[in-house]
Amino acid sequence: MNLLIFDLDGTLAVKYTDEILPGVYEKFKELGYDPKQGAIAHPMPNPYNITRAVAQPEGIRTCIATNQGGVGLREIIEARGKPNQSKLTLPTVELVYERLKTISYMLTGSYHEMQVQAAFNLVDRKTGKWAKPYIHGDDLEQWNPEFRKPNPGMLNYFLNYFQPETATYIGDRPEDKQAAAAAEIEFIHADTYFNRR
Numbered sequence: 237m238n239l240l241i242f243d244l245d246g247t248l249a250v251k252y253t254d255e256i257l258p259g260v261y262e263k264f265k266e267l268g269y270d271p272k273q274g275a276i277a278h279p280m281p282n283p284y285n286i287t288r289a290v291a292q293p294e295g296i297r298t299c300i301a302t303n304q305g306g307v308g309l310r311e312i313i314e315a316r317g318k319p320n321q322s323k324l325t326l327p328t329v330e331l332v333y334e335r336l337k338t339i340s341y342m343l344t345g346s347y348h349e350m351q352v353q354a355a356f357n358l359v360d361r362k363t364g365k366w367a368k369p370y371i372h373g374d375d376l377e378q379w380n381p382e383f384r385k386p387n388p389g390m391l392n393y394f395l396n397y398f399q400p401e402t403a404t405y406i407g408d409r410p411e412d413k414q415a416a417a418a419a420e421i422e423f424i425h426a427d428t429y430f431n432r433r
């Protein structure tokens with residue numbers, strides 16, 4: 237099985253939105269999916285009540301690995317005890333997952349076809365420390381600093397989970413390329429993969 241792991245912002249969609257970038261729907265059709273092009277952004281229905289199966293392309297699995305440090309930034313702002321305007325625009329954990337699942341639906345026709353991972357932590361520029369220290373076994377793995385690209389934690393998570401024969405990471409930033417190198421998998425730039433240049 238060939239595992240395709242996608243970065244999110246600047247690769248599949250415009251940051252903080254579910255506006256799909258050029259070439260993405262076309263590519264997912266080519267992969268064998270039935271994208272819901274033009275699907276209206278809407279809250280994900282109760283994920284536990286969805287039984288509809290998706291036509292899954294043979295020989296490939298797709299997932300998303302995305303840095304969502306905005307969630308960590310919320311933590312930092314909150315820890316300082318002075319919520320400000322910018323906090324209102326920063327995503328929560330729930331919003332990140334809702335967005336990821338909506339994008340999975342738009343690209344594949346199923347909320348659950350694309351496995352998703354997000355890195356919520358980031359380094360506080362003022363203190364040089366992680367927004368939320370990771371305590372092994374006592375926290376969500378999404379807060380593990382090892383998950384934040386350029387570290388390969390999210391990619392390694394998928395490699396362990398799927399045990400694919402081959403794997404490729406598609407992204408638009410140097411840290412994506414570095415994460416792929418650290419996980420020892422192929423990297424393809426999003427502009428190349430989606431024929432945007």
Ligand SMILES: [Mg+2]
Binds near residue numbers: 243244409
């Ligand atoms: Mg990106």
